[in-house]
Amino acid sequence: MSRWKPAVRKATLLLPLALLVLGAFPAAGQEVIRVMICTGQCFGVDDKGARVPLARGAELPSGQSLATGPNSYAQIALGRETAFAVGENTRVRFDRRDASRDVVILDEGRIRVVGGEAIGRTATRPLELRTSEGNLVLRSVDIEVKNLPQVGNAGQATTLVKLNLGDARLGDMPITKESVQGIVGGRLLDRAIPVRDIALVARKDVPPAKT
Numbered sequence: 441m442s443r444w445k446p447a448v449r450k451a452t453l454l455l456p457l458a459l460l461v462l463g464a465f466p467a468a469g470q471e472v473i474r475v476m477i478c479t480g481q482c483f484g485v486d487d488k489g490a491r492v493p494l495a496r497g498a499e500l501p502s503g504q505s506l507a508t509g510p511n512s513y514a515q516i517a518l519g520r521e522t523a524f525a526v527g528e529n530t531r532v533r534f535d536r537r538d539a540s541r542d543v544v545i546l547d548e549g550r551i552r553v554v555g556g557e558a559i560g561r562t563a564t565r566p567l568e569l570r571t572s573e574g575n576l577v578l579r580s581v582d583i584e585v586k587n588l589p590q591v592g593n594a595g596q597a598t599t600l601v602k603l604n605l606g607d608a609r610l611g612d613m614p615i616t617k618e619s620v621q622g623i624v625g626g627r628l629l630d631r632a633i634p635v636r637d638i639a640l641v642a643r644k645d646v647p648p649a650k651t
Contacts, residue, residue: 473500473518473534480512485531505533508549518542521563522555527640545570546587550640556580558605573599574610574623581606586638599623600638
C-alpha cells in the first residue's frame, strides 16, 4: 500500500483543478461563492468573529469571510469565471455589491487566483484584489498573492505578488510576469524577492482531498 508523500504545490497544478471546479458549477448557481475543496479547517466568519465550519460543497453566506486553519487548504469558486486556492492560516473576504466588478479582500495569508481567459473563460468584469498594502486590478489572471502581517512595532507589512498569466495593475503600474514583487504602502519594492517567500508550504500531516 503506497503512502502519500507531501510536496510543495507547484504553480501549474492549480490550473486543471480550477477547470474542474468551474466546469462542475451548475448554471443556476453561477453567482454563488462555493467551497469546492476543503482539506483541514475551513470556516465562515461573520463580522462579529463567530466561526462556522464549512465542508466541501458549502456555500459561503453573504457577508461572511473565509478562514483556514494550520495545515489547511481550500478551493473556492466565485461564480463560473474565477477560482481561488486558499492556503493555510488565511482570511479572505468577498464583496459583490458593485455590479461592475468583484472585490476580494485578503486580510492575511496566501491565495492564488485564476480566471477569465487564463482558464478559457470569457471575462465579463474585472476583479479587484485588496490587501493592507495596495489594491490590484486583475483581468484574466493566474496570480499568487501573499499578505504578510506587520511584525512588532518596528516591522512593516508586505504584500508579495507573482503574476503568471494575464494583466494585473497596482494603480497605473503593471505587475511584471513571473518574478515575485513586493508591495508596501501602495508602492512596488525595488528589490528581488525569492520565489520561496511566496511558495505554498508543504503540508506534512494532512492527506490530499478526495475529488
